[in-house]
Amino acid sequence: MDGRQWRATIAAAQAGDRRALDELVEGWLPLVYNIVGRALNGHADVDDVVQETMLRAVDNLGSLRDPDSFRSWLVAIAMRQIRDRARRKSADRLTEDVAHDAADFAELTVLRLQLEGQRREVAEAVRWLDDEDRQLLSLWWLEVAGELSRRELADAVGINRQHAAVRVQRMKARLETARGIVRALDGACPELRELTGRWDGRPDSVWRKRFARHIRGCAYCAEPGRAVVPAERLLVGLALVPVPVGFTLSLVFGGKTAVAATATATTVGWSAKFLGALTQPAVAVTAGATFVAGGAYVVTQTPDAPPPRAAAPTAASTARLPSSTPSAPTPSVSPSSSPSPTRTKKADPYGTVVDAVDKAPDPDTEPAALPRRPASGVTSSGGAHATMNHRGDSVTLQGQGYVLVRWQISPQYRAGSLVMPSWTGLKGKLFHVASGGGRRMDDPVSSTDTSATGMGNATTGYAVLPSGTQQMWQNEYFYVDGEVTLTVNERGADYGLNVFPSTWDKVEEDVRSGPPDGTTRYGLVRDTGKDNAPVPQYLTRATPADPATVPQRSRV
Incomplete structure (x- = not known):
């Protein structure tokens, strides 16, 4: 209201x-x-x-x-x-x-x-x-x-x-x-x-x-x-701490007994400003209800309802899957196996789209418009500017907003195969929204040497991505809604990561920077604004002892 x-x-x-x-x-x-x-x-x-x-x-x-x-x-x-x-x-x-x-x-x-x-x-x-x-x-x-x-x-x-x-x-x-x-x-x-x-x-x-x-x-x-x-x-x-299961509020007083019709106990933190969303039938079914008998409010909760999180009152937030829900089998269902028109119109559940290898767009091709997602701020365990240069270095991000991961690849110190960083312990959602920085890692070193990549040269050697890994720009932008940890898994080629909480304005400015020339290009917008936007590769809700073991296909 x-x-x-x-x-x-x-x-x-x-x-x-x-x-x-x-x-x-x-x-x-x-x-x-x-x-x-x-x-x-x-x-x-x-x-x-x-x-x-x-x-x-x-x-x-x-x-x-x-x-x-x-x-x-x-x-x-x-x-x-x-x-x-x-x-x-x-x-x-x-x-x-x-x-x-x-x-x-x-x-x-x-x-x-x-x-x-x-x-x-x-x-x-x-x-x-x-x-x-x-x-x-x-x-x-x-x-x-x-x-x-x-x-x-x-x-x-x-x-x-x-x-x-x-x-x-x-x-x-x-x-x-x-x-x-x-x-x-x-x-x-x-x-x-x-x-x-x-x-x-x-x-x-x-x-x-x-x-x-x-x-x-x-x-x-x-x-x-x-x-x-x-x-x-x-x-x-x-979010507010939800009223506990079984909490009873008796309001019996001289004809003024309050009688609740329908309410929920667990959705979006029980905040009054979301009450309009709570009265929707679809939300009430998933969250629980408040039943009344003799002027007593009795709060109940469905056994497998996921814990509440601070989130905007959208249909997507009320349909968030529990972290224990498997993600791989469901997305693989082909359209032909789902003939119902109502099912095919639904947005893909979160986690169905994993970033695939894309072809480098022409430097003169301007990026698509960047959708604006809600952002209340992201905190980083590494501060406003986290620098990670060694295997095992990590940073935990919490909140809702944009994050810049800036790559520093150093084949002059140690070339070879890159062991990619991984995102672990995801609670909530994480999207790969844009790429920028004026340079993609496989851009030619010069306009005359089109066979060499930007991650090294014939003298120092090259840093090579694992087969099937998404090619990267200098700056990669992500959107966090919850909590996740990013870990450097450096083992082969030498690289470092700088991690900064960012804003929509900064992302938009970066991906549109120009004018492009032989070594500078426009960025790329990946975000669709929906749950079917790409998620980063090497992402999981699990917290493995060795983050380098996270598989290339995300598990969210």
Whole structure:
């Protein structure tokens, strides 16, 4: 729903329309659940606080004068309930209760959003924050993820925006300290192992200070050469943690019982801004439903529904295949074996098109138009400019956007057969969208020597691609929507890769650069804008011990 539709829904709910009230509850329950869950770190009281928040919101909806302020008003109610609950509980009782929790919210965040690497590190670091910092982080996390504005964050805490900025900066500093603790505890420092021998395993402020003091003075744990991505870049566009299976919300109060008609529990992170997409029947079938009996919302989920991911609410995103689905057999079905007109009109499932060897286009042939895909930003474990020169060097890319892989082939140092780099551990989708850089690797060295390729010469020798491998330009562009790791498998010919997060504008400018001459050419646009766009060769969802063993035909 857009803002105008939400205002109309709120006005209808205030006038007593039960269907409109249902839409408010089903749309905003996930946001409240994430705020409360993260603030209380999954404590057993989360359900009660969420229940009380929604009850108070619905019961006092008539007092809301400005529908545009509904979200900040609802968030403020949630924060008041969190603080009220803290005042009611003693510190000793809280510690006792936490010890009996089956899984904290940090664990739920990691499992349900399938977080890995530094994103997982941020989620686990939340355990080390004090209650006040966790409450603020529960709002800031959603601000960075695009679910709240800074104004709404400040209103919920009850301070102005300037004060909120100071509070957030202090909280972020303590979060970075906690991230360092998580990294160190995953390491193999012998002194830290000795220190943890006296630790009961529960994160608290005393041990946080002890571990932080050790890390500051330990060259091993401090990891001075490690590239640490700022937390806000890791959280951009991250989905809400879906409401858990079996969660029950009872809203029975004097004739105002909300009764849901149809809703989903798992699609696109349960974000209210995607509610319009959630009401589509095709989505509801694949995602699950919310059934109602006696005024109680019971969230269910189909057993083999894939975990949610942050993605645009498109038909393609709701039809995403689980990573365990085999990709090779299905695409090989010939058109003659599928006579149904409705089936032949469907776009190819993701992974059916693997880049094949193409003939070099004429340098004077301008590339096709480059489709514009959504881009919220890509983070790289190697930073803004990752350089990989040796076998085993790798970089992990996360997010949604364009990436440049620039080739540096050096036959003057070592010629021979290239062992191609591989893409492993794919979560989501990866497309080979364009090629540029003004030069293709098999272009003639000069206009007079048309028999020699651009990857060497008769004196130094040549770098040779494996048979059937896609020929490369100096710059190869890819589009990431999820997470993937690129690894250099250098063994024969000498080469290096430079990896940069990029933008649509830069890709478009590169592939259209000119004017062409004997050694400079236009680039090539490969992207169709659909799921049948090429995917890179040597791509797999698996994470093999030796990435060089990834087969040439992609496995996605």
